[in-house]
Amino acid sequence: MNRIVAIAAAGLMLASAPAWSVEPGKSAPAREQAGKVVFDQWCSACHGPNPRLAGTLALQTKYEGQIPAALEERTDLTPDIVASFVRGGVAWMAPFRKTEISDAELADLGAYLSKTPAQRRRK
Amino acid sequence: MAQLPPGLKASVFADAVKAMQAAVGAEWVFTSDDDVALYRDAYSLFHDEPEERVASAAVAPRSVEEVQAIVRICNARGIPLYPISTGRNLGYGGSAPVYSGSVVLDLKRMNRVLEVNEGNASCLVEPGVSYFDMYKHLQATGSKLWLDVPDPGWGSMIGNALDSGGGYTAAPYRGHFEAQCGIEAVLADGEVLRTGMGAMPGSETWQQYRMGIGPCLDGLFRQSSLGIVTKMGFWLFPQPEAFMSCSVDLFRFADIEPLIDLVNELEYGNIFNGMPSVGSPVMTRGNAMMFQEIPPEAEMDRLVRETGLPAWRFSVSFYGPEKVIRAQWDYVRERFGKAFEGAQFHENQFVKLPLDAAAMEKVAKARFGIPSLEIFAVGSRSPKNPEPSAGHIWFSAVIPRSGKGYVQANRVMRQECARLDIPLFMFSPAVTCWTRSFVLFAAVPVSNDVAANKRLRASVQEVIKVCASHGWGEYRCPPAFQDAAMNSYSFNNNILRRVNERIKDALDPNGILSVGRYGVWPKRLREGRSA
Numbered sequence: 001m002n003r004i005v006a007i008a009a010a011g012l013m014l015a016s017a018p019a020w021s022v023e024p025g026k027s028a029p030a031r032e033q034a035g036k037v038v039f040d041q042w043c044s045a046c047h048g049p050n051p052r053l054a055g056t057l058a059l060q061t062k063y064e065g066q067i068p069a070a071l072e073e074r075t076d077l078t079p080d081i082v083a084s085f086v087r088g089g090v091a092w093m094a095p096f097r098k099t100e101i102s103d104a105e106l107a108d109l110g111a112y113l114s115k116t117p118a119q120r121r122r123k
Numbered sequence: 124m125a126q127l128p129p130g131l132k133a134s135v136f137a138d139a140v141k142a143m144q145a146a147v148g149a150e151w152v153f154t155s156d157d158d159v160a161l162y163r164d165a166y167s168l169f170h171d172e173p174e175e176r177v178a179s180a181a182v183a184p185r186s187v188e189e190v191q192a193i194v195r196i197c198n199a200r201g202i203p204l205y206p207i208s209t210g211r212n213l214g215y216g217g218s219a220p221v222y223s224g225s226v227v228l229d230l231k232r233m234n235r236v237l238e239v240n241e242g243n244a245s246c247l248v249e250p251g252v253s254y255f256d257m258y259k260h261l262q263a264t265g266s267k268l269w270l271d272v273p274d275p276g277w278g279s280m281i282g283n284a285l286d287s288g289g290g291y292t293a294a295p296y297r298g299h300f301e302a303q304c305g306i307e308a309v310l311a312d313g314e315v316l317r318t319g320m321g322a323m324p325g326s327e328t329w330q331q332y333r334m335g336i337g338p339c340l341d342g343l344f345r346q347s348s349l350g351i352v353t354k355m356g357f358w359l360f361p362q363p364e365a366f367m368s369c370s371v372d373l374f375r376f377a378d379i380e381p382l383i384d385l386v387n388e389l390e391y392g393n394i395f396n397g398m399p400s401v402g403s404p405v406m407t408r409g410n411a412m413m414f415q416e417i418p419p420e421a422e423m424d425r426l427v428r429e430t431g432l433p434a435w436r437f438s439v440s441f442y443g444p445e446k447v448i449r450a451q452w453d454y455v456r457e458r459f460g461k462a463f464e465g466a467q468f469h470e471n472q473f474v475k476l477p478l479d480a481a482a483m484e485k486v487a488k489a490r491f492g493i494p495s496l497e498i499f500a501v502g503s504r505s506p507k508n509p510e511p512s513a514g515h516i517w518f519s520a521v522i523p524r525s526g527k528g529y530v531q532a533n534r535v536m537r538q539e540c541a542r543l544d545i546p547l548f549m550f551s552p553a554v555t556c557w558t559r560s561f562v563l564f565a566a567v568p569v570s571n572d573v574a575a576n577k578r579l580r581a582s583v584q585e586v587i588k589v590c591a592s593h594g595w596g597e598y599r600c601p602p603a604f605q606d607a608a609m610n611s612y613s614f615n616n617n618i619l620r621r622v623n624e625r626i627k628d629a630l631d632p633n634g635i636l637s638v639g640r641y642g643v644w645p646k647r648l649r650e651g652r653s654a
Contacts, residue, residue, distance in 0.1 A: 045496040054499035094165030099231040
């Protein structure tokens with residue numbers, strides 16, 4: 001239930017225009033690889049697999065284990081959802097500015113997190 | 124959402140935007156509402172109120188020359204400019220300006236580590252360099268130097284030092300402004316100043332001798348509105364051979380005064396170099412983050428007897444060669460054993476350095492200069508905290524480093540927080556990264572509820588006054604309280620603020636830089652105000 005609300009909210013926040021844009025000419029694998037770099041730089045300190053990290057702890061509590069707490073284990077993320085949280089923030093997670101995560105990097109991050117863990121591991 | 128500088132014609136602002144685009148490239152000038160909204164203070168106490176401090180635009184230069192160009196553009200047009208480093212000073216304003224309508228000068232793109240000098244154990248960095256960035260750099264280059272980090276690793280080394288942030292390793296490195304050596308700053312007219320030995324062309328000692336000649340000007344840039352710091356040097360900590368943390372438990376209320384006197388003697392005499400703390404297991408039973416009000420002596424001694432918990436716990440740590448730090452701990456034990464009947468001693472952790480990967484997972488990272496964001500878990504949604512707040516602010520008053528001051532500040536602050544119904548999620552014992560003072564920290568959750576925030580603002584203003592009546596002043600605070608905090612330093616009819624204003628008028632006559640930061644306003648915005 002919580003998950004549905006979160007996704008609906010993400011959709012509303014993006015009703016006007018997407019907060020990310022795909023860089024033309026970049027292959028999908030290259031985007032996903034670049035997205036992994038963005039994740040490691042900006043997200044993993046809170047959203048890595050360690051259950052004591054702020055983001056992972058919060059998502060474990062929120063979804064009570066119905067979906068994975070660590071973002072890289074999720075199978076339901078889309079670029080829109082990722083962008084809405086990166087640019088909108090939530091609770092103590094302040095939004096990220098474009099000097100931190102550019103629109104192109106955000107698109108890469110969205111591409112990376114939209115893959116399922118199995119797809120990521122096949123690379 | 125974006126708000127033009129008050130009193131500025133839209134055509135002048137548009138002209139400035141065009142000039143800034145020419146200076147840094149159009150993609151690095153942000154003017155749309157969505158982009159400017161990213162510069163809101165995520166933990167603002169004015170969230171969605173007319174008083175919320177919001178930017179007119181943001182501009183992100185890549186070099187000192189671009190900073191100079193932007194400053195000149197703004198100075199010529201009277202446009203307020205508010206520099207941020209990484210913009211992650213959350214709880215103290217984040218990336219928002221203090222004065223609405225300011226253009227935020229976002230220095231995140233200036234993220235070069237300019238030098239690491241192994242022999243001198245120093246570095247020179249730009250403001251966009253975060254603790255994470257520097258740690259990675261030191262690791263990648265095989266450096267034998269340690270950083271000293273605050274709790275959140277995404278902060279800027281320069282920004283944190285300029286706001287008097289602190290960390291957790293050895294004494295010379297914990298106070299980040301105190302560990303700086305050499306500043307380069309762009310002044311309001313676009314000129315570049317270098318402090319200390321940086322003022323001498325060809326000097327190789329910019330990161331060795333801080334003072335140079337004449338009045339030491341570094342302090343002009345701490346919590347200030349006088350310049351934009353574009354480079355700063357820091358002293359780094361040569362990696363020690365070992366680390367040991369220990370503690371001493373004492374069981375009588377009356378021990379507190381001789382305890383703190385002895386801690387002071389030992390720290391000032393360099394018997395230990397790690398960060399000390401004096402806590403109270405009996406007063407934090409049930410919730411380690413909430414130090415309760417210290418009761419009268421007889422009551423506290425009764426609680427100690429009933430619970431078996433120590434009244435006081437002195438925690439101490441040592442960095443250095445194993446045989447040296449073991450000898451230091453032996454001496455600490457000897458002194459406490461002689462001074463306190465029934466003292467109990469604990470060696471809690473001993474590790475050889477550098478840490479291996481497995482050990483790294485078991486330690487408090489900041490004690491080892493390893494940046495992380497683990498601290499944010501204290502506010503996460505969790506079984507104990509099912510409805511997380513929107514953010515937090517810190518209240519942090521400098522209090523006397525004595526047993527009497529420790530107890531009195533605890534009681535006054537706890538009573539005031541209770542009287543004013545201030546919500547708290549952390550109330551610390553007196554702690555400090557500085558070797559000569561204590562700071563009492565209270566962490567207060569922030570909501571997005573306008574009425575609750577109004578109440579909270581009024582309550583904190585009251586606490587600032589009460590603290591000032593005891594001579595306790597905040598060392599750092601969010602923009603909502605910077606005027607009140609500065610005004611509480613009121614010796615001789617607020618001459619501290621008035622001298623700051625005179626310097627402001629001299630160095631920044633058009634009043635464009637960091638307008639209002641820490642209670643210093645340019646002439647046009649303070650006229651008519653009484654001292």
